[in-house]
Amino acid sequence: MNISRRHLLILLPAAAVAWKYVEAGTPEASPNYNKSEHWWGMLINIPKCIGCGNCVRACATENDVPDGYFRTWVERYHVTDTNLTNPEVISPDGGKEGFPVAQEDAGKYFFVPKMCNHCSDSPCTQVCPVGATFVTPDGVVLVDQTYCLGCAYCVQACPYGCRYLHPTKHVADKCTLCYHRITKGLTTACCEACPTGARQLADLKNPNDPIHEFLKTHPVEVLKPQMATGAKAYYFGLDGSVR
Amino acid sequence: MSGLKDAGHLFRFAGLFVVAFLVFLLVRGFVVPKTFGQYGHYRAAAIGEIAAHPVKFAGHQACEDCHSDIADTKTKGAHAHVNCEACHGALAAHADDPASVTPVKPDTLVLCVRCHTASAAKPKGFPQVDPAEHMGGVPCQTCHNPHAPAIGSDAGASAAKGGAK
Amino acid sequence: MNGVVGFMYPNEYALQWSILIVLYPYITGLVAGAFILASLVRVFRVEAIKPTYRLALLTALAFLLDAPLPLQLHLGHPERSPEMYFTPHATSAMAMFGYVYLWYLMAVLVFEIWLDYRRDIVILSQQSKGLLRIVYKIMTLGSSNISERSLHIDEKVGWVVTLIGIPSAFMLHGYVGFIFGSLKANPWWSSPLMPVVFIFSAMVSGIAAVMLIYMATTKLRRQKIDTRCVDSIAMYMFYIFIIDFSLEMLDLVHRIYEADESFRSLDFMVHTRLYLSQVVVQILIGTLVPLVLLFLAQVARLSEIARKRIYVISGSLILISVFAMRWNVVIGGQLFSKSFLGYTTYKMGLVSREGLLVALGLTVLPILFLWVLVKLLPPWTEKPLPAATGD
Numbered sequence: 001m002n003i004s005r006r007h008l009l010i011l012l013p014a015a016a017v018a019w020k021y022v023e024a025g026t027p028e029a030s031p032n033y034n035k036s037e038h039w040w041g042m043l044i045n046i047p048k049c050i051g052c053g054n055c056v057r058a059c060a061t062e063n064d065v066p067d068g069y070f071r072t073w074v075e076r077y078h079v080t081d082t083n084l085t086n087p088e089v090i091s092p093d094g095g096k097e098g099f100p101v102a103q104e105d106a107g108k109y110f111f112v113p114k115m116c117n118h119c120s121d122s123p124c125t126q127v128c129p130v131g132a133t134f135v136t137p138d139g140v141v142l143v144d145q146t147y148c149l150g151c152a153y154c155v156q157a158c159p160y161g162c163r164y165l166h167p168t169k170h171v172a173d174k175c176t177l178c179y180h181r182i183t184k185g186l187t188t189a190c191c192e193a194c195p196t197g198a199r200q201l202a203d204l205k206n207p208n209d210p211i212h213e214f215l216k217t218h219p220v221e222v223l224k225p226q227m228a229t230g231a232k233a234y235y236f237g238l239d240g241s242v243r
Numbered sequence: 244m245s246g247l248k249d250a251g252h253l254f255r256f257a258g259l260f261v262v263a264f265l266v267f268l269l270v271r272g273f274v275v276p277k278t279f280g281q282y283g284h285y286r287a288a289a290i291g292e293i294a295a296h297p298v299k300f301a302g303h304q305a306c307e308d309c310h311s312d313i314a315d316t317k318t319k320g321a322h323a324h325v326n327c328e329a330c331h332g333a334l335a336a337h338a339d340d341p342a343s344v345t346p347v348k349p350d351t352l353v354l355c356v357r358c359h360t361a362s363a364a365k366p367k368g369f370p371q372v373d374p375a376e377h378m379g380g381v382p383c384q385t386c387h388n389p390h391a392p393a394i395g396s397d398a399g400a401s402a403a404k405g406g407a408k
Numbered sequence: 409m410n411g412v413v414g415f416m417y418p419n420e421y422a423l424q425w426s427i428l429i430v431l432y433p434y435i436t437g438l439v440a441g442a443f444i445l446a447s448l449v450r451v452f453r454v455e456a457i458k459p460t461y462r463l464a465l466l467t468a469l470a471f472l473l474d475a476p477l478p479l480q481l482h483l484g485h486p487e488r489s490p491e492m493y494f495t496p497h498a499t500s501a502m503a504m505f506g507y508v509y510l511w512y513l514m515a516v517l518v519f520e521i522w523l524d525y526r527r528d529i530v531i532l533s534q535q536s537k538g539l540l541r542i543v544y545k546i547m548t549l550g551s552s553n554i555s556e557r558s559l560h561i562d563e564k565v566g567w568v569v570t571l572i573g574i575p576s577a578f579m580l581h582g583y584v585g586f587i588f589g590s591l592k593a594n595p596w597w598s599s600p601l602m603p604v605v606f607i608f609s610a611m612v613s614g615i616a617a618v619m620l621i622y623m624a625t626t627k628l629r630r631q632k633i634d635t636r637c638v639d640s641i642a643m644y645m646f647y648i649f650i651i652d653f654s655l656e657m658l659d660l661v662h663r664i665y666e667a668d669e670s671f672r673s674l675d676f677m678v679h680t681r682l683y684l685s686q687v688v689v690q691i692l693i694g695t696l697v698p699l700v701l702l703f704l705a706q707v708a709r710l711s712e713i714a715r716k717r718i719y720v721i722s723g724s725l726i727l728i729s730v731f732a733m734r735w736n737v738v739i740g741g742q743l744f745s746k747s748f749l750g751y752t753t754y755k756m757g758l759v760s761r762e763g764l765l766v767a768l769g770l771t772v773l774p775i776l777f778l779w780v781l782v783k784l785l786p787p788w789t790e791k792p793l794p795a796a797t798g799d
Contacts, residue, residue, distance in 0.1 A: 035290075050365045052358045054329055061333050062299045069417045076364055089415040098357050102364035109364035114417070123593060129503035130491040134285035144289035151483015152424035152562055153502050156339075159593035159747055161417030166425060170484030180296035189300050189333075193592065195325040195358055196369075227592055243747035248559035252551035252564065256519065284497050289695065298537050370558070 006145040033183045038138040039205040042176055042212060044113055044187075046239070048198035051076055051111035056096040058193030062178065066128030069164045071175040071188055072115040077241060086243040090229070112235075112242055113199060116141060116162040116175035117223065120230030124154040124163065132170060139204070139232060140179050145171045159227045177201075188190030204232070300328045301338035313390055320391030321370070330354055330389065351383035383397065414750030419711040423742045423754050426762040428478035430738045431770055433584045433606065435475045436733050439628040440607065443517070443573060444470040449645065450570040456640035460628045462787035463625070464618045465521050470778035472513055477770055479505075481547010483759055501587045504579075512580045516573040522547070523566040525785050527554045543784070581610045588737060595670035601659050608652035613730035617724040621778070623720065629788070635712050642719045646702040649726065653695055656733075673748035681743050681751060686736045694729020698722035 034200075051074055054146035061070045074095030078088040092099065095111075102109055112141060116142050125133050125141060132148035134143050143154075153170060155163040166173040178188035186192070187201045202211035215234075221238050222231035281287035306327040307314040317323055328334055330349055337344040361371040372378075378386075384392060412421055448454045480486040489506075496503035509747025522529075530552050533544035534554075541711040582603040619641045626633045665669065680684055698721075704710065705718045739754050757763030 047366055050358055050369055051310065051362075054357075058300065058328075058333070063296075073418045078364075086749075091415070091418055091745065094418040099362070099364060101313040101360060101362045107364075111364070116389075122250070123301040123591070125348075127497045127502065127591070129497055129500045129505070130488075131279070131286070131495050134283055134289075136284055136290055140775045142293055144286050144292075146292075147286055147289070147488070147491065148485065149488045151482070151501070151502065152484075153587070155419075155424050156742075157591050157593050159746060161420050164419040165484060166338060180294050181298055181300075181302075183294045186300075186302040187297065192300050192302060192326050193329045195329045196529075197323075197324055243500075243749060249553060249555055250561050252549060252553060253561070255551055256522070260514070267493070274490070279495060282496070310611065331529040376687050 009128060017043040019208065035137040036230070037183075037205060038203050039119065040139045040182060041202040041204050041234060042115070042118075042177070042191075042200050043200045043211045043220070043231060044155050044235050045198045045200070046110055046112060046235060046237035048111055048196045049074070049098045049111040050196055051095060053098045054194060054195060055113060055199055056094050056115075060096070063176070063180075065173075066167055068174070069167070072113065073161075074077035074099075075112045075114060076109065077112060077239065078102070078107050078109050079241050080105070081241065082130075084239075087241040087243075089243070099136070099209075108238075108239075109162040110239060112238070113190075114160065114162065114223075116147045116177070117160055117231035117233040118175075118177055120232060121228065123157045123159065123227070123229055127153045127157040129153065131132035136179075140177045140182075141174075142176055142179060143174065145169060145173070148172050159224050159229065162232075202232075202234070298335045301333075301335040303327050305338040305375055306334070309338075314388045316388070320388075320393055322390060333362040351389065352380070355383045355387075355389075411754075411755065412645075412746070412750060414747035415747055416750040417747060419693050420745050421752050423739070423752070425742060426482065426754075427735075427739075427756055427764065427767045428762050428770070430610060430731070430734045431478045431767055432475060433581070433738075434613070434698045434734045435471050435478070435770075435774070436581050436584060437606065437610030437730065437734075438614045438617050439471045439475065439512075440577040440610045441612065441616075442471070442618045443577045443614070443617050444611050445576075445618050445644075446520075447465035447574050450567060451574065454640060456548060456636050459634045459637045459788075460618055460622045460641065461752070462524065462785075463622055463781055463782075465517065465524070466781045466785065467778060468614075469517050471782055472509075472775045473777050474774040475740060476509065477773070478767075481766060481770075492579055494601060497779070499584055500709075501590060504583045508579050508583055512573075512576050516569060516576050520569045520573065523562045523569065526562055527559060528785065530554045532690070535542060550713045578607055578763050582607050588741070593746060594676055594741050595668070596654055596744070597737065599659060601655060602737075605659065606651065606654060609730045611731055611753055612645060612649045612726055614654055615641060615648065616726040616730075618643065620723045620727070621717060623716070625782075631782070631788075635716070635718065638716065638719055640717045642702060642705060642715075642722070645723070646699070646706060646735045649695070649699060653699065672749055673744050677740065677751060681753070682736055684742050685732050686740070690729050690732035690736060694725050696730055698725045698729070 003139060006088055021161060052072060055072055056070065056074060063071060065071050072092055072094075075089050075091045076095070076099050078090075080088070090099070095113075099111075118135075120135065122135055122141050123134070123136055125135055128134075129151065130147060130149060132145075133141065133143045133154050143235055147167075150165060150170045150172065152165050152172065155165060163174040165171070177189075178186075181188060182201065183219060188199075191199045191201050200214075202212045202215065203209045204212055204215075216220060220236050221231075222236040223238075224231075250313070268356040272384055274287045276288065279285065299376075303326040310327075311328075317325075331346055332349070334344075334346050337346050356374050359371050361373050442464045444455065446461055449457050449461045449464075480489065483489060489797070492503055492506040493510075496506060526548075529544055531549045531554075533541060533548050533552070536544055555741070585603030586607030588597040588606075589599050619638060622641075623633055623638065654767070660686050701718045701722045705722075707713050742752075743754065744751050759765055
């Protein structure tokens with residue numbers, strides 16, 4: 001293989017970066033990650049979502065999510081005759097393999113990706129009897145699976161249905177906002193895999209974060225705002241019929 | 244007070260409680276994890292344990308560090324913001340050890356149709372076709388370069404080559 | 409997706425809380441109710457009910473010993489349950505369980521039983537042989553003092569314990585109601601009335617249980633049932649049941665009137681999946697029939713036999729109705745989707761860890777415990793015990 005100088009100039013720093021990872025094994029977090037400097041959330045842009053299911057598959061791969069359970073999923077809404085109170089919603093296998101083709105009609109369709117909202121006033125952490133689920137100082141709701149009793153109280157307390165009991169580990173499980181990735185400067189698996197930018201990680205404490213900027217200049221909302229959970233998954237372009 | 248003598252059994256009962264409580268405190272000292280309560284009512288060490296989970300998707304930056312020419316081609320086309328692993332799957336293993344882990348090329352007839360099959364449910368401006376009408380079983384990369392999919396872009400047909408040069 | 413109708417969030421298809429979680433509030437409810445009956449005698453001096461006093465306490469203990477079992481079988485990691493004692497989370501109603509249970513078991517029930525039985529325990533420890541003698545000796549805690557004065561002190565202290573026991577019993581069962589009632593995520597459960605309804609239905613079921621056990625054991629011992637006693641018990645059962653029914657109807661009427669976003673979905677659920685257990689079993693057969701029967705027993709001049717038959721039928725129907733109420737709350741609260749767009753079904757296993765057979769076993773087990781307790785600490789004395797030596 002002929003290695004030109006130009007290619008070497010590109011290869012060497014790449015190798016250095018790669019070596020850093022190899023050397024560190026899989027580091028706990030990048031050495032300069034400071035929890036108090038971050039406050040994580042996510043922006044979900046409804047008009048951009050095409051319902052391809054990439055995010056659901058990527059999450060399942062990245063986090064070994066068991067079949068039939070979902071840390072994230074996509075719902076497809078079909079709202080007809082301006083009937084906002086009773087939309088037709090489907091989520092075949094959580095949208096993992098996409099959705100069946102829809103026929104044109106008088107109604108409107110759209111996709112809604114869902115996930116843990118990483119609530120700042122989370123009802124799930126409130127009800128945990130032993131402190132196995134908690135909000136980290138950087139705003140991510142996690143489950144300590146070596147401490148969890150598997151009582152499922154948190155599953156009952158979540159208004160969004162984002163939690164489940166892991167079928168083989170018998171503890172609570174849910175989206176971790178890919179904490180193992182975001183603490184290393186990567187984005188979440190679902191955001192990485194999204195082809196249209198419908199899902200974007202947001203750092204609400206970082207003034208330079210372009211998503212943070214978007215949130216400040218566009219109308220966004222959270223799911224079930226009446227629950228006052230302090231949800232941090234912000235939706236742009238959310239229809240009133242979304243449950 | 245003579246009353247106390249007749250209440251002796253009550254003190255014994257209370258004594259059971261005191262002993263049980265002391266034993267409880269002792270056991271608790273050993274059993275509760277050391278980092279519990281550091282940031283809040285939870286085991287702080289769990290944060291580090293979760294952060295140490297292995298990464299499966301390398302992230303597009305890692306790909307672009309080696310495959311810069313593909314990255315260059317991509318920035319000029321419609322797939323500019325489609326990250327590498329969105330199509331190629333999780334490849335942190337390959338990024339860590341490029342020589343021994345060879346990614347499998349995705350089958351375009353399965354991959355591309357997932358996003359681009361026409362459906363009334365998809366946003367109107369999004370490029371979508373009826374696969375049967377559009378190509379009838381002919382692989383997409385016959386006409387489209389996946390990294391710069393517009394027909395007539397400078398990379399041309401069947402230019403979907405991978406690997407760092 | 410078998411059993412799912414409409415749309416549910418994908419993680420909602422399977423129920424998290426099974427029949428064992430229906431059983432747990434039912435059992436603690438029986439405990440609380442049985443204790444309230446005992447407190448009617450001890451604190452409110454309802455002499456008529458005295459024949460059931462000791463039996464009520466033993467019944468409460470038998471069921472209380474059984475109560476943690478459905479919880480342990482439900483937990484994904486029962487071996488970690490001591491964490492509730494070591495690091496209870498102050499904001500979680502469920503975390504209260506460990507301490508409330510322990511308090512009620514040791515500082516109320518066991519303490520009160522011990523105080524009431526102490527004289528008998530000391531005498532039995534001197535009369536028994538072998539292993540039983542050792543057991544009784546341990547129960548005396550090494551004190552054989554059953555002088556007049558010591559028994560008088562026991563009486564006074566026992567009265568205080570019972571007094572404290574009443575709010576403790578309310579806590580033991582009320583917190584379970586709060587576990588459900590405090591969840592804003594679930595509109596079927598979320599209600600300030602929930603702990604109150606739980607407590608009143610618990611009282612009714614516990615009283616019914618003790619009444620039936622009293623009648624059954626008396627018959628088995630070929631003794632005569634004290635009619636004045638069961639008349640009195642049935643009267644309390646009737647009035648408390650009216651209050652319980654009123655509270656539940658208040659919740660229902662309020663729900664129908666306000667008709668918030670969840671109403672249509674819940675209404676549909678009650679008319680379809682929950683129809684048999686809620687409308688037919690809990691309300692019609694389990695509440696209206698016993699109320700009418702008990703009302704008749706109160707106002708019409710019926711014979712003793714007729715009244716006793718009514719009490720047995722009503723008591724049994726009440727036990728079924730209160731179980732149905734727990735079922736409708738726990739299972740009902742999980743049958744509908746939080747999107748209010750769909751429903752699932754509860755697939756109860758038969759021989760699985762949280763299945764029907766286990767549930768039946770856990771219901772029968774307290775009867776077994778009660779049998780052992782009755783043998784160990786007889787609540788009735790056909791003949792008075794002889795004076796003890798060293799008195």
